[in-house]
Amino acid sequence: xxxxxxxxxxxxxxxxxxxxxxxxxxxxxxxxxxxxxxxxxxxxxxxxxxxxxxxxxxxxxxxxxxxxxxxxxxxxxxxxxxxxxxxxxxxxxxxxxxxxxxxxxxxxxxxxxxxxxxxxxxxxxxxxxxxxxxxxxxxxxxxxxxxxxxxxxxxxxxxxxxxxxxxxxxxxxxxxxxxxxxxx
Amino acid sequence: xxxxxxxxxxxxxxxxxxxxxxxxxxxxxxxxxxxxxxxxxxxxxxxxxxxxxxxxxxxxxxxxxxxxxxxxxxxxxxxxxxxxxxxxxxxxxxxxxxxxxxxxxxxxxxxxxxxxxxxxxxxxxxxxxxxxxxxxxxxxxxxxxxxxxxxxxxxxxxxxxxxxxxxxxxxxxxxxxxxxxxxxxxxxxxxxxxxxxxxxxxxxxxxxxxxxx
Amino acid sequence: xxxxxxxxxxxxxxxxxxxxxxxxxxxxxxxxxxxxxxxxxxxxxxxxxxxxxxxxxxxxxxxxxxxxxxxxxxxxxxxxxxxxxxxxxxxxxxxxxxxxxxxxxxxxxxxxxxxxxxxxxxxxxxxxxxxxxxxxxxxxxxxxxxxxxxxxxxxxxxxxxxxxxxxxxxxxxxxxxxxxxxxxxxxxxxxxxxxxxxxxxxxxxxxxxx
Numbered sequence: 001x002x003x004x005x006x007x008x009x010x011x012x013x014x015x016x017x018x019x020x021x022x023x024x025x026x027x028x029x030x031x032x033x034x035x036x037x038x039x040x041x042x043x044x045x046x047x048x049x050x051x052x053x054x055x056x057x058x059x060x061x062x063x064x065x066x067x068x069x070x071x072x073x074x075x076x077x078x079x080x081x082x083x084x085x086x087x088x089x090x091x092x093x094x095x096x097x098x099x100x101x102x103x104x105x106x107x108x109x110x111x112x113x114x115x116x117x118x119x120x121x122x123x124x125x126x127x128x129x130x131x132x133x134x135x136x137x138x139x140x141x142x143x144x145x146x147x148x149x150x151x152x153x154x155x156x157x158x159x160x161x162x163x164x165x166x167x168x169x170x171x172x173x174x175x176x177x178x179x180x181x182x183x184x
Numbered sequence: 185x186x187x188x189x190x191x192x193x194x195x196x197x198x199x200x201x202x203x204x205x206x207x208x209x210x211x212x213x214x215x216x217x218x219x220x221x222x223x224x225x226x227x228x229x230x231x232x233x234x235x236x237x238x239x240x241x242x243x244x245x246x247x248x249x250x251x252x253x254x255x256x257x258x259x260x261x262x263x264x265x266x267x268x269x270x271x272x273x274x275x276x277x278x279x280x281x282x283x284x285x286x287x288x289x290x291x292x293x294x295x296x297x298x299x300x301x302x303x304x305x306x307x308x309x310x311x312x313x314x315x316x317x318x319x320x321x322x323x324x325x326x327x328x329x330x331x332x333x334x335x336x337x338x339x340x341x342x343x344x345x346x347x348x349x350x351x352x353x354x355x356x357x358x359x360x361x362x363x364x365x366x367x368x369x370x371x372x373x374x375x376x377x378x379x380x381x382x383x384x385x386x387x388x389x390x391x392x393x394x395x396x397x
Numbered sequence: 398x399x400x401x402x403x404x405x406x407x408x409x410x411x412x413x414x415x416x417x418x419x420x421x422x423x424x425x426x427x428x429x430x431x432x433x434x435x436x437x438x439x440x441x442x443x444x445x446x447x448x449x450x451x452x453x454x455x456x457x458x459x460x461x462x463x464x465x466x467x468x469x470x471x472x473x474x475x476x477x478x479x480x481x482x483x484x485x486x487x488x489x490x491x492x493x494x495x496x497x498x499x500x501x502x503x504x505x506x507x508x509x510x511x512x513x514x515x516x517x518x519x520x521x522x523x524x525x526x527x528x529x530x531x532x533x534x535x536x537x538x539x540x541x542x543x544x545x546x547x548x549x550x551x552x553x554x555x556x557x558x559x560x561x562x563x564x565x566x567x568x569x570x571x572x573x574x575x576x577x578x579x580x581x582x583x584x585x586x587x588x589x590x591x592x593x594x595x596x597x598x599x600x601x602x603x604x605x606x607x
Contacts, residue, residue, distance in 0.1 A: 003387040010336050010390055014356045018250045024263050028241065031267070032274050033234035118423060119458040145495040145530045156463055163534075163574055166541040167505040169456070169473035170463040178531055178567065296576060296589075304580040369593040 095140035110135040114148030216286035351382035425461035432467040449494040495530040503537030519554040552591040
């Protein structure tokens with residue numbers, strides 16, 4: 001058989017479909033159905049126009065995995081706390097409201113800390129989502145660079161869906177977010 | 185990092201679901217964008233998003249699985265890479281730009297997953313001796329042809345991964361070079377050179393195998 | 398005329414002093430008095446030099462939240478103050494506070510001052526160029542992830558030269574982060590993602606442009 005013909009026949013063989021196993025497909029669809037929503041940070045301007053923030057989680061799967069691990073590792077049975085609205089100051093000109101979200105279904109208490117509230121764990125408690133899986137907070141921030149973290153039942157954790165700040169002086173790196181100034 | 189939630193049942197011996205890879209028609213290209221929009225516009229909560237995404241899974245999983253199997257050599261690795269790809273695509277669907285074909289976007293994720301898997305794996309026998317990734321494709325294969333298929337697998341394995349990747353995208357998935365460039369992040373000329381080199385090496389490898397039989 | 402200016406200067410100084418006093422009181426209560434005094438003194442000297450004193454208070458508060466010892470907090474605060482001064486030396490008097498902070502992070506990661514300068518210069522004067530703070534944040538982050546300095550800096554420069562914007566640089570950053578977290582090689586991930594973004598930037602150009 002000539003070499004070209006051999007290669008052509010081989011390509012035909014390699015093009016043969018690889019069947020999708022029923023069990024594999026079922027497991028994948030189960031995982032997708034069980035996956036919490038992608039932690040997204042939504043810009044809500046004081047004009048009421050919504051758009052998705054440009055800083056997106058690095059890798060969706062890794063983010064989901066780490067968030068699940070963060071949630072599960074904190075023990076405690078899932079409890080459905082009332083979803084009290086956290087009072088957030090009205091957006092003022094020059095500020096952009098950013099939504100922070102972390103999946104921690106087993107947590108009892110979650111706060112947002114950062115350079116915007118002097119790392120005060122009492123300043124910005126987060127509220128549980130309707131489905132009880134996540135914790136949310138909308139916060140008006142000035143345009144620019146901000147570092148932050150979540151405090152989940154007393155433990156400081158970085159946002160697995162965001163890049164980390166390099167200077168890790170205390171063992172737990174902080175996360176970083178750039179808030180648009182309206183140019184972009 | 186492997187997925188946290190893995191509810192994988194023991195391997196089934198006989199697949200009850202078969203997917204076939206189809207050439208992407210214009211209609212399918214349009215429909216992919218519609219499906220994506222449907223997923224994104226679905227109601228809050230996992231159920232509706234997931235149901236709408238199922239159609240995209242069924243349409244694209246076979247091609248992903250085929251590419252990953254030929255690229256990585258075992259069904260297990262291929263299923264892992266494909267699952268990771270589809271999960272990532274689901275999570276990042278809101279970042280999908282409709283001006284790009286969905287397949288291009290999905291394959292760019294898949295190619296990276298495969299590259300990561302290759303970097304991560306330890307040296308072990310990847311091309312299993314019973315050749316089960318060929319078994320289902322041809323249930324009536326004779327032992328001799330099964331052996332040939334395993335040797336075909338070895339011929340692919342002998343290619344450096346960058347040549348294999350380009351070759352598979354061009355000749356197995358039958359993509360155009362421009363789409364391959366978008367998927368791989370390499371230039372068209374570089375890809376053409378890789379495909380040429382891959383073909384030359386495969387011809388040599390296959391010729392040797394043929395003479396040995 | 399001069400008396401009015403003196404009066405204004407006094408008012409301003411009073412304002413600054415009041416602010417610093419208020420900040421002194423904002424230090425976490427659990428810090429020892431000696432630590433609080435040391436942090437405040439550092440903050441005062443940074444403020445006098447036109448550097449972001451607030452960053453030092455933030456660092457101390459962060460350390461207290463994370464149960465760091467007073468010694469660890471002092472060490473971190475002193476390091477930050479030193480890097481802020483170095484950043485000012487590299488970036489000049491016009492650099493914003495957040496650019497200085499980003500530069501200090503890059504220094505922490507081991508990026509040489511000359512490379513920081515190069516990255517800052519590579520932005521040019523384009524209004525659409527990514528912010529200096531973002532540029533330096535990405536540079537420092539890549540180097541901290543074991544991307545060789547020259548590769549990280551060269552990649553960023555190439556993107557800036559091709560007209561990358563904030564979004565492009567962020568996508569570049571988060572993609573590489575994801576690749577590395579997924580087990581990929583930092584260098585390969587950087588090279589591949591640089592090419593991806595360059596391709597995307599090229600495709601944005603109208604036909605006929607080089």
